Amino acid sequence: xxxxxxxxxxxxxxxxxxxxxxxxxxxxxxxxxxxxxxxxxxxxxxxxxxxxxxxxxxxxxxxxxxxxxxxxxxxxxxxxxxxxxxxxxxxxxxxxxxxxxxxxxxxxxxxxxxxxxxxxxxxxxxxxxxxxxxxxxxxxxxxxxxxxxxxxxxxxxxxxxxxxxxxxxxxxxxxxxxxxxxxxxxxxxxxxxx
Numbered sequence: 001x002x003x004x005x006x007x008x009x010x011x012x013x014x015x016x017x018x019x020x021x022x023x024x025x026x027x028x029x030x031x032x033x034x035x036x037x038x039x040x041x042x043x044x045x046x047x048x049x050x051x052x053x054x055x056x057x058x059x060x061x062x063x064x065x066x067x068x069x070x071x072x073x074x075x076x077x078x079x080x081x082x083x084x085x086x087x088x089x090x091x092x093x094x095x096x097x098x099x100x101x102x103x104x105x106x107x108x109x110x111x112x113x114x115x116x117x118x119x120x121x122x123x124x125x126x127x128x129x130x131x132x133x134x135x136x137x138x139x140x141x142x143x144x145x146x147x148x149x150x151x152x153x154x155x156x157x158x159x160x161x162x163x164x165x166x167x168x169x170x171x172x173x174x175x176x177x178x179x180x181x182x183x184x185x186x187x188x189x190x191x192x193x194x
Contacts, residue, residue: 034125035089038169057087059128072181073122073173078147082178087124094164120162121152121172130154130171142173151177 022030037055060072060081071085126134129145139155151173153159158168 038089038125055126056131057083057125057127060084062128073178074181075144075147075149075151076177076179077149078144079179080144080146082129082144082151082173083122083124083127087127089123089125089167091119091123091161091165091167093119094161094166118163120176121174122178123161123167124171124173126154126171142171149177
């Protein structure tokens with residue numbers, strides 16, 4: 001009150017809002033926390049050479065069994081496990097085709113859409129199998145570690161989702177390139193449903 005020009009650091013205020021949104025506890029499994037941590041990394045590194053190990057989600061092939069509540073995503077071509085539902089970082093839906101006005105979308109293309117475009121990709125946290133592709137570069141393609149088919153792309157600067165939202169940093173995997181695998185309990189046995 002003595003110095004009206006003094007203000008609280010906006011970064012500190014953002015951290016306080018994040019802390020409050022997580023229920024006044026640091027929850028490292030929270031989507032909000034994971035997104036915040038990745039944003040801080042993207043601002044800190046001009047070309048990421050050495051990323052902390054805790055940034056990467058565990059490769060699903062390194063875990064014996066996926067919990068019943070989690071969905072597993074596999075490469076559509078070779079069926080290699082790529083990531084789990086807990087690795088997906090959700091984002092607020094954008095405004096759709098109007099966000100792409102800078103790309104000069106024609107009126108006929110706008111009319112073809114339903115007006116409420118959905119996301120055609122998953123934005124995930126980095127997974128251990130992505131590490132060789134991410135080190136030393138700001139953007140590139142994400143290829144299946146087994147069959148090398150293209151799954152999507154990544155950019156530490158961010159990418160625009162099909163819904164119109166800009167996601168930073170972006171580790172984007174196209175939904176058309178992966179299959180969802182859910183495990184359903186059947187008696188005492190587990191059955192996979194794709």
